Amino acid sequence: MTILSDNLPGDKLQSEHGFAVHVQTSSTSVLFDTGQGAVFSANARSLGIDLESLDLLVLSHGHYDHTGNVAQVLAYNPGIHVHCHPAVLLSRYGVRHGKAFPIGIPDASRAALLSLPADQLHRSAQFHRLTEGVYFSGTIPRVTSFEDTGGNFFLDSTLFHQDTLHDDMALYIVHGDALTVVTGCCHSGIVNTVTHAMSCFPNVRLHTVLGGLHLLNASQERLERTIHALAQLNLTALVLCHCTGSAQGNAVKRALGDIVSLGHTGLQLDFTA
Template sequence: MSLTTSIQDAGAVILVDNAGLPGFATEHGFALWVEADGMRLLFDTGQGGVLSANARRAGVRLALLDHLVLSHGHYDHTGGLEEVLHQSHNCMLHCHPGAVSPRYAIRNHDVRSVQMPREVMTVLDRFPQEQLHWVQRPVLLNKAVGLTGPIARKTVFEGSSGPFFLDQSGHRPDLFDDDLALWIRTDRGLVVCVGCAHAGLINTLMQAQRQNDGMRIYAVIGGFHLVNADRSRIDLTVQALQRFAPDLIVPCHCTGADAVAALRQAFGDRCRPGAAGMTFQLTGAAS
């Protein structure tokens, strides 16, 4: 996908995260509000318990939403879908067909469902089909905002994302074929937004660059899912990220304390751990 234009006006605010600024509620989940060149977009919805209240606190009107994107089908990214669609009737909804698959986390023989809540799937069944877009390839939302589509696995160190399976017996590993990311082409460079980066953070950044003629990565925001990663994978991720040399790194949600510490040591002030209520100006002169 070759683009020759970038937007001059874009900003974002984290609406759901495990951490929060004073006055913002928290939960295990992620949601990011993006305004880009007049387009209003919500990337994930958290579990649904704090999204609306945090949106009001941040001055975000969910009713004005143009596009809703689900990064993948876990409950902590899709649970607020019903509430969002109750407020916004005309938005376009984007997700991979695999987002509605049954999914389980299995640890020490403890089986826990982590799939999209059933009530949310019921809402999807009733949602106008002309507003529902099943994402199975790269998608352009406007002149300089797009979705990666399914992410190719290229790195050798970004393997399993954790003890996730498509069946309760643990015989079918969840490969997260539905995992996708959002990218924004700005005058500073490429901003990449990830939900959990189950396909691997570096795989995701490489794919976003391939779809944008190798444009430099200016910023990456979201969950990096390194919370259960060993030290070797964290170090390899940090080393690879250093080669991209982003100006802004905002680890959220599932990144994990050890990974955040490694990122802060490597990138200093360029790493700003995320929290609900944090806002970002993504265009204009770099600060």
């Protein structure tokens, strides 16, 4: 796995408020999210990752910082198969200074997805296998009492209809007898997400969690309960990316120690050994 877009830069690489991860199996090239802007493709070139050879594109949810380069990826790969939740195409809004501003999938990305042949655009809310060892989480059940979407999100510019972001998806990767969970923003909550992952693979040990945890706006209670839950998982590695939050990430690292690291563009994890 290689991070192509993240909030922190790697050596001679660029950063942005966005997220994208490339996953290479023995036979399949998978892209999870596309970042926000030009950083994504520039970093891919620097890292020697050929965007024209991608087989699958998976979208975690319909926010601009994860779908900004969809049109470019589809232009590189006219035959690529895209997997996403049906709600990815919805219009979405955040709140700044009391006013609505758009945070949904960019128009060019939406148009590119809708232009795909029907057999290449797979809009599903169900857990399913993508390729060898790589799975689409489907809708993640919201079972904890302390986790929320991590902010004020709406489906309309009048800020009337709350957006619960039920299109928030994750990648589940099984390697050997271990399971890795890759999140985009984790609007479903990281505890909900890993609980769902473990229910899908009850006989596989949870090994690594990588991605955004969206703890940036978390209450102290949520942060403490999240840390407590993560501590019970016996993780080998927890890689904090994108929207986790600097202070919140530091609190997680202080509590959980050396298993925790900060993600950055160019970070690679190799599970082939």
